Amino acid sequence: MMIEAANIRKKFQAETVIEDVSLSVRKGSVYGLLGSNGAGKTTLLRMLAGILKANRGSVHIDGQPVFENNAVKERVIFLQDDLYFFSQYTPKQMAAFYKETYASWDEERYTSLKQMLGLDENKKINKLSKGMKRQVAFWLALSSKPDVMILDEPFDGLDAVVRKTIKSMMLQDVAEREMTVIISSHNLKEVEDICDYIGILHKGTILLERDIDDLKEEFHKVQVAFRKGKEPVTDSLSLVHKEKRGSVYIYILRGNKEEIEDHFLSQEPVVFDQLTLTLEEIFIYEMRRVGYAEEDII
Helix, strand or coil: CCEEEEEEEEECCCCCEEEEEEEEECCCEEEEECCCCCCCHHHHHHHHHCCCCEEEEEEECCCCCCCCHHHHHCCCECCCCCCCCCCCCCCCHHHHHHHHHHCCHHHHHHHHHHHHHHCCCCHHHHHHCHHHHHHHHHHHHHHHHHCCEEEECCCCCCCHHHHHHHHHHHHHHCCCCCCCEEEEECHHHHHHHCCCCEEECCCCEEEEEEEEEHHHEEEEEEEECCHHHCCCCCCCCEEEEEEEECCCEEEECCCHHHHHHHHHHHHCCCEEEEECCCCHHHHHHHHHCCCCCCHCCC
């Protein structure tokens, strides 16, 4: 299902949390929503899920408004950071509720996941640990086979084996059923591994949106050194970050990889290397560009 938000705004009393945000999430893709604490990510996700209504603008899924639209919302599951279950319910009782709510409920998958995760479906959920509650949430969500999954810090508290199992099943649904996923996480390595598109939210507005592969082709990390400690000429380059370690200069640059390479090699360096940038590094440098110190970002 295609998700489209157009010029949405959300205010809580006098505070504007989301301002003029537009984004489009393709069917069958995994979209990573990044941003520092307080950027408005959870509020945006709640609007995309139809839980909050925008003060201005619109949110549509497959061309239909999502807010107060049960026909659309029964195809969407939102796993929020602060999980909610009915008081005193067991997984089995919650499963009965989900089965009534989601027409796509898959009983066979529910049973398979019960065995795979080794969970007791008759134990009260409020007695479980945070990680076990998270497993129950994914157990129910994946058994519902939604067309859209919206996830806010979804893997927090899960051990490595369970995390891998859940991610594999989720990505299988993306590949086979074209399920659409939006995920917000502070674990940028995890986002980098599973997302094909990212957006960076900053102070309630979209700072950057890009295909991850295109983004990595746009940013480049270079280390270069010259005889006698000469500093390279970089005036014509789009410089994002610069530092010096001994006689070696390290640059983060925007632009064409070959043009950057030609620029430095023409100055006859004794050391020249192009290094791979991670999504986390790109995110940090972009946030620095708009005035955030690194300790406020991570």
